[in-house]
Amino acid sequence: MTSRPPGFGSTVGETPPAAGGWREGDPNGRRRWFRGALPGLPFRIAYETWGTPAADRSNAVLVLHALTGDSHVAGPAEPGHPTPGWWDGLVGPGRALDPARWFIVAPNVLGGCQGTTGPWATAPDGRPWGARFPRLTVRDQVAAEVQLADALGIDAWAAVLGGSMGGMRALEWAVSEPDRVRALLVLAAPAASTAENIALASAQLHAIRLDPVRGLGVARRIAHVSYRSEPELDARFGRAVQDDGRFAVESYLDHHADKLVRRFDPASYVTLTEAMNSHDVGRGRGGVRAALRRVTARTVVAGIDSDRLYPLRRQAEIADAVPGAGDLRVVTSPHGHDAFLIEVDQVSKLVDDVLGTG
Ligand SMILES: CC(=O)SCCNC(=O)CCNC(=O)[C@H](O)C(C)(C)COP(=O)(O)OP(=O)(O)OC[C@H]1O[C@@H](n2cnc3c(N)ncnc32)[C@H](O)[C@@H]1OP(=O)(O)O
Ligand SMILES: N[C@@H](CCO)C(=O)O
Secondary structure, three states, X not given: OEOOOOXXXXXXXXXXXXXXXXXXXXXXXXXXXXXXXXXXXXXXXXXXXXXXXXXXXXXXXXXXXXXXXXXXXXXXXXXXXXXXXXXXXXXXXXXXXXXXXXXXXXXOOOOOOOOOXXXXXXXXXXXXXXXXXXEOOHHHHHHHHHHHHHHHOOOOEOEEEEEOHHHXXXXXXXXXXXXXXXXXXXXXXXXXXXXXXXXXXXXXXXXXXXXXXXXXXXXXXXXXXXXXXXXXXXXXXXXXXXXXXXXXXXXXXXXXXXXXXXXXXXXXXXXXXXXXXXOEOOOOOOOHHHHHOOOOOEXXXXXXXXXXXXXXXHHHHHHHHOOOOOOOEEEOOOOHHHHHHHOHHHHHHHHHHHHOOO
């Protein structure tokens, strides 16, 4: 964790949280908070759980969300939370994550804006953190989640599951805390963010620094193109033009931008994007391959055949280096990176295999 360079984010973090943000309160009666501290950063983590912990906590599964996700893995849209659970189809009786068997824990990431401490929150001096919020790494985020596990009495997770940014944290958990992760699913995530990932993020960060609110919309448009595949966009929208004169694909991106701006904090988006840029499990550990050899979890690594953000070779690298990981698993989908949210049947099968319930 480092403080920001002088001048960083002069326009970032001064915006009030967007109206309707799911930052406070307990709208679904399941959200809980844990208070912890990293050096210079007292924090709270909002989390939701499903199911009942076994006396020895041996049935605990950690589910980690992606960039704009949160603790609401399952359940309907709610007041203040305009989207249903992001893996709603995976949680429930008879589903891959059955609360009758598993104690499912889903925290909102450190630096996020859906209940957990982020730049939107109040600093110890009583003023909003804003642009003073420390720069976080994925390792800091996992360190905070380790404190949550300690508080819940979970010595080792039966499984840690994550897609995209959640997959980065899942992998970091398995590398930094190998004794505490018995099984691991890394889905559509890399061992380290690549030059292209950082380049795409750079354009998004510049947009937000120019104008936090409109910039967040631009950032989402840039990002969303990378979340879908070129053939899909072509097949769905082609060159169609709407009555209002916009290309249909422009209108589609406008829609996703508007939705995100209404529910997400620009400064959190910056914090989380910078954390993803920091992601490199090999840093200070002798490189990626050496770091991945630390993993002792029963591991399933999966990618999506149409993912252009984290192409399959990024997951092949992980599957190749993690001891006993076996072959890379491939989710077949036209939808690109977002398939980790969309292809519920295929992802359920992966979760079954990780949990040994398939
Ligand atoms: C990790 C996380 O979990 S984040 C939380 C969930 N994720 C998000 O909200 C991220 C943003 N959304 C997405 O990434 C995707 O919508 C997913 C992955 C959730 C779902 O993907 P899909 O089912 O393929 O939805 P798709 O991307 O086609 O978007 C559908 C929306 O676009 C709208 N849309 C489609 N075509 C157009 C168009 N030409 N003009 C305007 N809007 C359009 C639809 O009306 C629909 O709107 P709604 O979501 O408000 O109902
Ligand atoms: N749609 C996903 C993509 C990033 O993985 C999100 O918004 O979190």
